[in-house]
Amino acid sequence: MKVDLKQTTENQAEIFAQTRINLASRALGGDVLSCSDDFFAEKDNLLLASEPVFLPEKFTAYGKWMDGWESRRRRDGKNDWVVIRLAVMGDVEALEVDTRHFKGNAPGAVQLEYIASETDPDEKTRWQPLAERTEVQSDFRNLINFDKPVRASHIRLTMIPDGGIARLRVYGDIPLESQNRLPGEPVDTAAIMNGGRSVACSDSFFSSMQNLLLPGRGTDMHDGWETRRRRQGGHDWMIVRLSVPTQIKRIEVDTLHFKGNYPDSCTIEACQSPDEQPDENTQWVTVLPEQKLHAHRNHTFLKQLENARQLYTHVRLNIFPDGGVSRLRVIGYEANQL
Template identity: 35%
Template sequence: MTDAPNEGKLTRFLDFTQLIDMASECVGGKSNNPSFKEHEYTQFGKWMDGWETRRKRIPGHDWCVIQLGIQGIIRGIDVDISYFSGSYAPRMSIQAANLNEEKVPDIPPRGIKTGAAATPEEFGIISELKSDSWEYLVPMSELKPGDPDSSHNYFFVNSQQRWTHIRLNIFPDGGIARLRVYGTGQRDWTSSDAKEPIDLVAIAFGGVCVGFSNAHFGHPNNMIGVGKPKSMADGWETARRLDRPPVLKSDENGLLQVPGCEWAVFRLAHPGVITQIEIDTKYFKGNSPDSCKVDGCILTTQEEEDMVRQ
């Protein structure tokens, strides 16, 4: 998930990089930016922060299959080549598939190690996915070198389908620092029990923040992320309002008199009857909000778009 603020009126994010990274660290990927250690080497050569393959000495090209941490609709992809200036992959493509979990073969974890290629047995198992015939989201495209002004390679994806896995092809070999897959989650609701309680705003199911007043220290999407928070970085924190009075006073009911409020608007993953709401302020010690309220409404897609344009 991105922390880039988009403050002000209710507005739809125009830049797909402000959507959810469906392969982020909270669901299995890396959220930190690539780093470079000038004098660090391994027994296999220069240490690089990313995926780098050896120089190709056999026919073919290199590729990998990635299971998305969040299943859903992909809007855009960022292929980050940071620090791979002389060894970057010159071309790449992206394929995708929507796989039934029950039909995916049991693939042993490869772990994180360098200096080794897939074994014939591992190739045999992964070939059962027939990933070379998956649909193309991004055709073979040239990449720019990993210099500071050209390291990010952005690709828009024009697809309304739900995806669970992607295949990254590099031609013929080389290095890539980070792969970001931006989009919105989408649950398969046909297999859901209508009577079973479910988190309707969860990112993993398709919930998303469509607007907010302030996101100085963290994006509201963090609140509806996957799993339990590990620190304040996993929540939403706004900048302190500069229009607050120098001395706070309370009214006759004991409530503090402070101007304005901060807000965030979410679109639920699916219409439903809300029976319980949980507000978790864990790790916010001394900077949690004094109070909050939650409003709800029913909007059609067109009504939401009309409000966004206001």
């Protein structure tokens, strides 16, 4: 597997975090299975959703407290490793090895391997190379791009030789697996777990736009999509790429936890586009005319839908004028189900 070794910037890593699905996310079901050593800082910290922090005065019985995974100093010529189970079998596009706050104790390089398996690895597992030795910077969001997506279920990251990593994020896509549904069963093609993805929005100041498509209902206001308060007129919007072309039958807009900052109303438009993100010439069609929204409530729209006989690849949620939405669900049928 060829790796893009060009120096990335913090901004490039943040763009991936905002526009790609983190297949290792705990909110989706990712987990840390095992590691060679986590003497100074526990391996489970690698998948925390929060940004890593540094507390200068905080120490433990083992040494300096660090917000990440940190091993002992190796003296035997071997390397430390950790095994991650992804939330689902997905197409991996890039990995972020975040070493923020690890300034004198980050690894000099990493090596990445993968498997595509329905079962967890054991000592007999034959790992496949994903990226050979790749140098990483300390105190930096290192983004490692691959020349083509790789279908994977588990990732093994090896530090060369030891040290600390704050977070590991595995960016990619989730394919829509039809065999997991009964014939003719409608599906939420906007859901991250079914391969949907938020591709653009007007603003995501308070929380990531990808939160809108997470499973289940939100746990709090941060577990949703929330914009700034608008002072210059206009309204906020988000574009979602559906996992497959969809004939829309039901839409749900959930404002759970948004009690004093929910949008006053919303509309939903849809389009057909071959691109990941539709351009300015795209013709949008209204599928849900303006609807009044309420605080802390899941709104279901069926009879209100218009132009719902076509197949659409993208939807655009418009909120007026601004505010927060916990979840969006776009439920319907893909082309081969009609």
